Amino acid sequence: MNVELISIGDELLIGQTVNTNAAWMGAEFSLRGGNVVHTTVIQDTEEAIIDAVDRALTRVDVVILTGGLGPTKDDITKHTLCKYFNTELEINRDVLEHVKSFFTSRGKEMLDVNVQQAALPKKASILKNDVGTASGMWFEQDGKVLISLPGVPYEMKYLMNRWIFDKLGKQFPMTAIYHQTMHIQGLGESFLAERIEDIENEMRQENIGLAFLPSPGQLRLRFTSEVNPENKELIAGFMRQIEERLPRYVYGRGKEQLNQVVGELLASRKATIGTVESCTGGSLATEIVGVPGSSAYFEGSFITYSYDLKESLAGVSMADIKKHGAVSEEVVLQMARGGQKMLGVDYCLAASGIAGPGGATPGKPVGTVWIAMASPEKVIAKKFLFGDHRERNIRKTVLTALNLLRCELLEL
Amino acid sequence: MNVELISIGDELLIGQTVNTNAAWMGAEFSLRGGNVVHTTVIQDTEEAIIDAVDRALTRVDVVILTGGLGPTKDDITKHTLCKYFNTELEINRDVLEHVKSFFTSRGKEMLDVNVQQAALPKKASILKNDVGTASGMWFEQDGKVLISLPGVPYEMKYLMNRWIFDKLGKQFPMTAIYHQTMHIQGLGESFLAERIEDIENEMRQENIGLAFLPSPGQLRLRFTSEVNPENKELIAGFMRQIEERLPRYVYGRGKEQLNQVVGELLASRKATIGTVESCTGGSLATEIVGVPGSSAYFEGSFITYSYDLKESLAGVSMADIKKHGAVSEEVVLQMARGGQKMLGVDYCLAASGIAGPGGATPGKPVGTVWIAMASPEKVIAKKFLFGDHRERNIRKTVLTALNLLRCELLEL
Numbered sequence: 109m110n111v112e113l114i115s116i117g118d119e120l121l122i123g124q125t126v127n128t129n130a131a132w133m134g135a136e137f138s139l140r141g142g143n144v145v146h147t148t149v150i151q152d153t154e155e156a157i158i159d160a161v162d163r164a165l166t167r168v169d170v171v172i173l174t175g176g177l178g179p180t181k182d183d184i185t186k187h188t189l190c191k192y193f194n195t196e197l198e199i200n201r202d203v204l205e206h207v208k209s210f211f212t213s214r215g216k217e218m219l220d221v222n223v224q225q226a227a228l229p230k231k232a233s234i235l236k237n238d239v240g241t242a243s244g245m246w247f248e249q250d251g252k253v254l255i256s257l258p259g260v261p262y263e264m265k266y267l268m269n270r271w272i273f274d275k276l277g278k279q280f281p282m283t284a285i286y287h288q289t290m291h292i293q294g295l296g297e298s299f300l301a302e303r304i305e306d307i308e309n310e311m312r313q314e315n316i317g318l319a320f321l322p323s324p325g326q327l328r329l330r331f332t333s334e335v336n337p338e339n340k341e342l343i344a345g346f347m348r349q350i351e352e353r354l355p356r357y358v359y360g361r362g363k364e365q366l367n368q369v370v371g372e373l374l375a376s377r378k379a380t381i382g383t384v385e386s387c388t389g390g391s392l393a394t395e396i397v398g399v400p401g402s403s404a405y406f407e408g409s410f411i412t413y414s415y416d417l418k419e420s421l422a423g424v425s426m427a428d429i430k431k432h433g434a435v436s437e438e439v440v441l442q443m444a445r446g447g448q449k450m451l452g453v454d455y456c457l458a459a460s461g462i463a464g465p466g467g468a469t470p471g472k473p474v475g476t477v478w479i480a481m482a483s484p485e486k487v488i489a490k491k492f493l494f495g496d497h498r499e500r501n502i503r504k505t506v507l508t509a510l511n512l513l514r515c516e517l518l519e520l
Numbered sequence: 521m522n523v524e525l526i527s528i529g530d531e532l533l534i535g536q537t538v539n540t541n542a543a544w545m546g547a548e549f550s551l552r553g554g555n556v557v558h559t560t561v562i563q564d565t566e567e568a569i570i571d572a573v574d575r576a577l578t579r580v581d582v583v584i585l586t587g588g589l590g591p592t593k594d595d596i597t598k599h600t601l602c603k604y605f606n607t608e609l610e611i612n613r614d615v616l617e618h619v620k621s622f623f624t625s626r627g628k629e630m631l632d633v634n635v636q637q638a639a640l641p642k643k644a645s646i647l648k649n650d651v652g653t654a655s656g657m658w659f660e661q662d663g664k665v666l667i668s669l670p671g672v673p674y675e676m677k678y679l680m681n682r683w684i685f686d687k688l689g690k691q692f693p694m695t696a697i698y699h700q701t702m703h704i705q706g707l708g709e710s711f712l713a714e715r716i717e718d719i720e721n722e723m724r725q726e727n728i729g730l731a732f733l734p735s736p737g738q739l740r741l742r743f744t745s746e747v748n749p750e751n752k753e754l755i756a757g758f759m760r761q762i763e764e765r766l767p768r769y770v771y772g773r774g775k776e777q778l779n780q781v782v783g784e785l786l787a788s789r790k791a792t793i794g795t796v797e798s799c800t801g802g803s804l805a806t807e808i809v810g811v812p813g814s815s816a817y818f819e820g821s822f823i824t825y826s827y828d829l830k831e832s833l834a835g836v837s838m839a840d841i842k843k844h845g846a847v848s849e850e851v852v853l854q855m856a857r858g859g860q861k862m863l864g865v866d867y868c869l870a871a872s873g874i875a876g877p878g879g880a881t882p883g884k885p886v887g888t889v890w891i892a893m894a895s896p897e898k899v900i901a902k903k904f905l906f907g908d909h910r911e912r913n914i915r916k917t918v919l920t921a922l923n924l925l926r927c928e929l930l931e932l
Contacts, residue, residue, distance in 0.1 A: 118742075121558075123545065124701075124740075130539065144535075146562055149542070150557075151557055156557075178732065178734070221710050221713060388806075389802075389818075390802025390809070394801050400877050407828070407829055411802065411820045413815055414815070451829065466812060
């Protein structure tokens, strides 16, 4: 199945928005056995839309348009598609009901322009959008499929996952690729490559692909092969080998995320957690509560940006702050211990560092971060040197702290 | 000057890489007066390249290809362009010297494939790449220009900035598009459209474009026109009209972000801020400290996820929590007041809500959020009904709270 993506919108052409929709679809289709062979970004004009659709339908089986379906006047996709497929708009009662309830459930009044979102091309099958008011539209012509979706990533993904991948799978044969992923924290790409070089060589001999996909503070390993039971076994074996070799670094597989893994460990031990944060400014807590149901173990946090609050909330000695600086082993240990006591939690993570761009002092460059963990048995602190980039430093601190806790909970 | 971008490479089509090159070029051209009207991503095959180039040269003045110039075998752009422009490769001595010194200066050995990087099309002007080994190539035909560049963002940007923008500027009159953006919080797309319908109609009569660009909890308005002093005046006037009509919603222009706007207001008043967070779990603090230099006004926060910490840290009455629930006006007002006192800050924002997916109770569906703000003069609370989606609810709560504070600081 060959697919072409057409994104409509000036905001993409003038670079105000990066085309992450195309990347997401490309990745999803490639995992499911579809083949994105062409992606295009065009202007929001009838001429550009008709030209792009016309060309696309000559070269692929499936054309997916995104964008240009909002309620405001600058969106002309729907009208253009009516013209192209020689059909007309009619109010779809189900959609109208849905749009109405979408607004009433939010205590908002429905406007005329919203009613128009229920006006849809007669010839299209309608894909119900439960998370927004712009429906998906599915056209067929001469054995080819054209799908029009809203450009909002969240709504586009919902419609793809809820309806479209299934429907396409029934209509077109897809040669799926088997793949598995593994998640690693605390080990950089080249260090990991060195540690598993022998395993990677064995994999190559078995025609199993291995990709390193780094992001700030963590790394995904992706294993790919043709689909057959033998390959599944082989990949499972290689994954076990890596996990057994690097238990402090491998924290999960597939859709597992570090905050979930840690959350499940805490929940299963009926343990509670809190944080005391300086440079991360709440990001560590945000990550922990990013898991639905985290209230079972997360109690609360202090964000102690100022010296005064480090002292008054977490009980850090002002003399130690002045002597060693706020970014120091002494201070971060006291933050973790103080938080454990004052928040009344079993485990407390604390972080104090220089996220940048400012704040460096002699001997403490931007990227210096102290992380501490207090458990019922002990309190430990570690120093890290991350890098120059504020957001990446914060992200790395968050993931490193969570992995420190994971290793403690698993006694690794 | 109309421009089309063609990016070559499977890594873009399968979503392993996001096409940030296209976004960067779109933004740069739009600032300099070029008009990117079409961007395409294609496979690394002769057929796809020739087809895309052929089509592009019919519709624009300038075609820029990126990617497919590396030393490995899967890159065929150079050979395909020779075929297309009916020319052949020859070794360029200057480039060969440059490639050699590129390797020797890094203490690396030069391979045969690297020598081939100095083999370049006779008909092309060569654009020297001081930061890599793949040269840029500039072809001209029938008054149109085709430029081929390496896909590595750093090298592509170097060649654009060093040679190409200047060369293009001499050859083509650039009709810059003038654009401005305005940021809005607290008013949905259709409600905004209704409130400014008359202004939008006036703009249309003046040939000024208006686009609505929504994201969770906020919305950008983009104004576009041809560049001339009259249009600048007109757009400035329309923007002022909208700001004057909707001062509680319009929070900034251009690159301004809500956390910066609020931060500057706090800094200029030498006021301090803290937060007491429940459903947002630290996201509000994270947003505030996302501004470098925020330590000038941000003191710290309580994250009070549990009832006990709401009581012990922020001094919320346990009786009120039990009577009204944690998501209630009474509790959120006490959180804001308690935080203001215990954190010792001038302003305190508090939020308590049901982010979802669980936690709904009769009369309090998922998406119910109470936000409070304590100022030196008063404390107020407002109730919001956001939606079903956890992360979006948290994001909307954060932006809504910051805008509430902005309105207070500006006495709106």
